[in-house]
Amino acid sequence: MRRHAEFDPQDFLPYLLNQAAEALSLEFQRHYRGQYGMLRTEWRVLFHLGCYGEMTAKEICVRARLHKTKVSRAVAALQTKRFLTRRELERDRRHAVLQLTAKGNRVFADLSRAAHAFDSEVRAAMTHDEAEVLHRCLVRIARFETVQRTG
Numbered sequence: 057m058r059r060h061a062e063f064d065p066q067d068f069l070p071y072l073l074n075q076a077a078e079a080l081s082l083e084f085q086r087h088y089r090g091q092y093g094m095l096r097t098e099w100r101v102l103f104h105l106g107c108y109g110e111m112t113a114k115e116i117c118v119r120a121r122l123h124k125t126k127v128s129r130a131v132a133a134l135q136t137k138r139f140l141t142r143r144e145l146e147r148d149r150r151h152a153v154l155q156l157t158a159k160g161n162r163v164f165a166d167l168s169r170a171a172h173a174f175d176s177e178v179r180a181a182m183t184h185d186e187a188e189v190l191h192r193c194l195v196r197i198a199r200f201e202t203v204q205r206t207g
Contacts, residue, residue, distance in 0.1 A: 073197070080178065087170040092137070092163055097122060097130040099167065102139060102156070106164030110155040112145075139163055 065071045081096060088099040104116050111119075113127045120127075131154060134140045139160035142152040156164060179187040 084171065084174050087174070088167055091166070091170075094137075095130070095133070097126045098133050101127060101130040101154075102134060102160065102164055102167070103171075105140060105154055105156045106161065106168065110153045112151050112153055114151065116154070134160070 085096065088094045088096075094102070100120050100122065101116055104120055105111060108119070113124065113131055116122065117124050117127050131140065131142070135142060137159075138157055140154050140156050142154055145151045145153060182190065
């Protein structure tokens with residue numbers, strides 16, 4: 057195929073990161089979708105509640121960098137599956153605290169084991185040093201927006 061421009065998206069870091077993230081996400085999706093019928097945003101909400109405890113949907117949006125509509129749909133689906141409960145805040149009934157149920161905690165524990173195994177498998181494709189450098193770089197990139205605004 058003939059190249060018509062000096063810019064190639066295959067060399068554009070945001071494009072490469074997106075491609076890598078999508079490939080890994082699709083592979084891990086077999087666990088949460090196949091086992092529990094969950095969509096990507098659902099497992100992200102579940103993981104935030106499992107890792108950080110009860111939170112509001114707004115807190116999840118900020119922490120996970122997800123749009124409120126997607127989180128709202130995920131919360132409704134997880135509630136239908138009986139993986140979480142909602143408790144309205146007395147001081148502001150427009151907001152609710154979300155918390156995993158016992159069933160949600162069991163699913164979180166199972167998916168946490170699967171995530172750990174998957175992460176180990178991905179890291180095994182690299183040397184220890186490569187995995188550490190990649191991790192440090194990704195953390196720095198993930199914080200790029202914040203650094204640019206405050207710097």
